[in-house]
Amino acid sequence: MTTTNNSLGLYLHIPFCVKKCKYCDFLSFRCNESAMISEYAQALIEEMNLKSADWHYREVDSVYIGGGTPSLLSAWDIGRIMDSLRENFNVADDAEITIEANPATLSDEKLERYLRKGINRLSIGVQSFENHVLQILGRVHSKNDAFYNFQRARRAGFDNINVDIMFGIPGQNLKMWKDTIRETIFLRPSHISLYSLQIEEGTEFYDMIKNGEMEAPDEETDREMYHMALKMMQAVGYEHYEISNCALPGYRSRHNLKYWSYAEYLGMGLGASSFINGSRFSNYDSMYRYIKAIKEAKAPVDEKSIKNYSQREEMGIYAFTGLRKMAGIDLVDFRETFEMDFFDVFDKRILEKFKGRLVLKEDKLHLTEKGMDISNRIMAEFI
DSSP states (O other): OOOSOSSEEEEEEEOEESSOOTTOOSSOEEOOOHHHHHHHHHHHHHHHHHHHHHHTTSEEEEEEEEESOGGGSOHHHHHHHHHHHHHHSEEEEEEEEEEEEOGGGOOHHHHHHHHHTTOOEEEEEEEOSOHHHHHHHTOSOOHHHHHHHHHHHHHHTOOOEEEEEEESOTTOOHHHHHHHHHHHHHHOOSEEEEEEOOOOTTSHHHHHHHTTSSOOOOHHHHHHHHHHHHHHHHHTTOEEEETTEEEOTTOOOHHHHHHHTTOOEEEESTTOEEEETTEEEEBOSOHHHHHHHHHTTOOOBOGGGOBOOOHHHHHHHHHHHHTTBTTOEEHHHHHHHHSSOHHHHSOTTHHHHTTTTEEEETTEEEEOHHHHTTHHHHHHTTO
């Protein structure tokens, strides 16, 4: 069994936020103590030193600094992290290096430092261009913050900017969503990620719905919003290349494609996940245990998280993630990866079961636009 890309992707997790959004179930928490943030940045640098011993020889062609809100870190801390990254890993000259940002936490100083330290892709969490909807979500920025900071990033020199937007939000109607799409298209980001709100246990939204304080999003409206967005984006030149992602030609996310293309990635930071050498594992999600391990010069991997799946289970993961791409699964690549034919493993009758939604064409198995509406149901067939 081999992965489909010899280059390695690196993920660095920054768990801090100005405040926790009402829908968020990511490993993140509110923090405004600069001393704690700097201590964490130093721990992340120490983890790079530890892990580079095993992985410094692998070329790194993508780096993703996610969170949380990485732009909450000072320009100095981000600079230290980037210096350590290049000192410890074989980062390719043309590597895609992304940092996530909240519009309320950007500044000219930070943007200038990002670019100077080699960060060449910015992912801005806008979510909506309606102030009312932003308040519902618990975001700390306004519509004007989003506009101003997008333009500020362009002026600083960023030509590769992703904008995250969200639909299916309580209180959001079709007109509000259409306006958000129009505003996004007007800015002409190189990449757009559009997410349907998912109500996850442990979030404020989950408790509000459970207590009858808020209605769950309507599925029919959710799907109408999704297809409306795709139609509007494709009409102005965006390629819909993954279920939740559109890009201008040449600007697909190299790092995220690794997750959907069975490529290897190494995660560092609190709770960060990795898939490397056929093994899947995560770091401790307890800050105390993470920092303690780093201080003891030990890799902060949670032993309980280590999973070495069977080949059949890995085939299911390959199919599940691969079907997220509009290009779908390349059956030739599947054969080269697992040394077995796809339909010797999976029942070919699935094509009839999901006729018009799942299509096989020239060694490519992919979802149609209708299939996207029930993608989870179809992909679950392969697990």
